[in-house]
Amino acid sequence: MSEDLYAVLGVSKQASSDEVRKAYRELAKKNHPDLNPGDRAAEERFKKISSAFTLLGDEEKRGKYDRGEIDASGQERPPEGMYRQYADSASGHPYQSRSGYADFADLGGAFSDLFGDRGRGAGRGGMPRMRGQDVRYHLTVDFMESVTGVKKRVTMPDGKGLDISVPAGLSDGQSLRLKGKGMEGLGGGPSGDALIEIKVTPHAFFRREGFDIHMDLPICLSEAVLGAKIKAPTITGEVSLSVPKSSSSGKVLRLKGKGIPRPKSKGQKTALRGDHYVTLKVVLPDEPDADLEAFMEDWAKTHATDVRKALKGAV
Amino acid sequence: MWNEAQVLTLIADLDNVELQVWIEQGWVRPALNATSECIYDEIDVARLRLIGQLRRDLDIAEDMIPTVLSMIDQIYGLRRELRVLVQAIEAQPDDVRQNILEHIKKTRPDQ
Numbered sequence: 001m002s003e004d005l006y007a008v009l010g011v012s013k014q015a016s017s018d019e020v021r022k023a024y025r026e027l028a029k030k031n032h033p034d035l036n037p038g039d040r041a042a043e044e045r046f047k048k049i050s051s052a053f054t055l056l057g058d059e060e061k062r063g064k065y066d067r068g069e070i071d072a073s074g075q076e077r078p079p080e081g082m083y084r085q086y087a088d089s090a091s092g093h094p095y096q097s098r099s100g101y102a103d104f105a106d107l108g109g110a111f112s113d114l115f116g117d118r119g120r121g122a123g124r125g126g127m128p129r130m131r132g133q134d135v136r137y138h139l140t141v142d143f144m145e146s147v148t149g150v151k152k153r154v155t156m157p158d159g160k161g162l163d164i165s166v167p168a169g170l171s172d173g174q175s176l177r178l179k180g181k182g183m184e185g186l187g188g189g190p191s192g193d194a195l196i197e198i199k200v201t202p203h204a205f206f207r208r209e210g211f212d213i214h215m216d217l218p219i220c221l222s223e224a225v226l227g228a229k230i231k232a233p234t235i236t237g238e239v240s241l242s243v244p245k246s247s248s249s250g251k252v253l254r255l256k257g258k259g260i261p262r263p264k265s266k267g268q269k270t271a272l273r274g275d276h277y278v279t280l281k282v283v284l285p286d287e288p289d290a291d292l293e294a295f296m297e298d299w300a301k302t303h304a305t306d307v308r309k310a311l312k313g314a315v
Numbered sequence: 316m317w318n319e320a321q322v323l324t325l326i327a328d329l330d331n332v333e334l335q336v337w338i339e340q341g342w343v344r345p346a347l348n349a350t351s352e353c354i355y356d357e358i359d360v361a362r363l364r365l366i367g368q369l370r371r372d373l374d375i376a377e378d379m380i381p382t383v384l385s386m387i388d389q390i391y392g393l394r395r396e397l398r399v400l401v402q403a404i405e406a407q408p409d410d411v412r413q414n415i416l417e418h419i420k421k422t423r424p425d426q
Contacts, residue, residue, distance in 0.1 A: 053372075
């Protein structure tokens with residue numbers, strides 16, 4: 001790119017720095033991508049204009065450029081994240097405004113539902129009534145808090161506190177909507193909502209899948225062979241659990257109704273809960289054990305079984 | 316995700332006093348973490364850059380910024396809704412699309 005940067009800004013080589021700045025401003029106002037969404041040509045022009053100005057707007061760099069020490073191409077701006085790259089994406093974002101079509105609710109018919117859920121009551125004439133914008137917060141709760149529910153307080157940018165009660169059973173990434181706790185409306189319009197996105201920090205050994213809890217439970221060799229009654233932690237406390245005789249690693253036992261409370265449906269008095277699944281993990285002694293080895297040697301002589309039968313012929 | 320100090324190093328010509336003012340004005344609304352510290356997403360950083368460009372490069376007066384931002388937000392909101400509608404129309408059978416096009420022509424005879 002060996003374009004004449006003065007031509008890009010439409011100024012003469014003798015232009016003062018004020019004139020350069022003024023020319024840049026005029027062009028930037030016309031071509032800024034966020035003021036011309038959808039106009040690719042304007043975006044290209046804006047890139048050229050701003051890289052020309054990075055060079056010509058700086059006395060020292062301009063001098064070097066005039067003396068031919070640097071050329072126009074050496075000064076392309078690194079592609080910084082332009083706002084529209086995020087604001088114009090298909091997914092929603094916190095700054096998105098629906099006030100530009102709030103009155104579509106008045107159109108009636110099928111589309112009033114599509115556009116109208118936030119636009120109700122937009123006044124006609126006079127002061128524009130605008131619904132306040134939604135405000136989005138992130139709130140981190142730990143695993144057990146998410147299971148039992150918790151009350152939290154966050155401080156909003158204006159310094160006001162907002163109490164949030166997180167209901168039991170929310171999972172990572174779910175959002176709460178607090179009606180009317182967002183930005184104030186304009187001209188008597190209703191306030192926006194506060195959207196609280198919940199982040200749940202993982203637990204050391206409980207894993208959540210839907211409303212069920214999964215965990216690995218270590219058992220020792222004698223418990224695996226002889227069976228045992230053992231205690232297992234669940235989210236509601238310790239529960240006793242029967243390990244059947246001859247349980248292998250990987251065996252899954254279910255503790256019914258010891259999982260996460262499901263949302264109550266209408267008329268339901270107590271919440272149904274998911275289940276708690278325990279995957280057994282047989283743990284051998286840390287050090288080799290002479291007695292065990294002696295016994296196993298004897299035992300193996302008379303108990304040859306092929307546990308890998310199913311894998312044969314697979315490859 | 317960046318905290319305030321990181322954002323100030325990312326955007327060279329932004330100082331923390333200005334940043335506080337922009338947040339108090341509600342122009343930028345970063346998320347808050349559990350200890351009520353501001354956490355900035357990519358879109359927040361891009362929006363801070365945009366406001367910087369509006370103020371400095373485009374020389375837009377401070378009291379005009381809310382109006383400009385509100386217009387920009389509305390246009391992106393409209394563009395999103397328009398895109399959803401166009402996609403919905405695209406997904407229709409040919410005759411339905413034809414009807415819609417004819418209706419558009421009727422309501423905009425100048426086009």
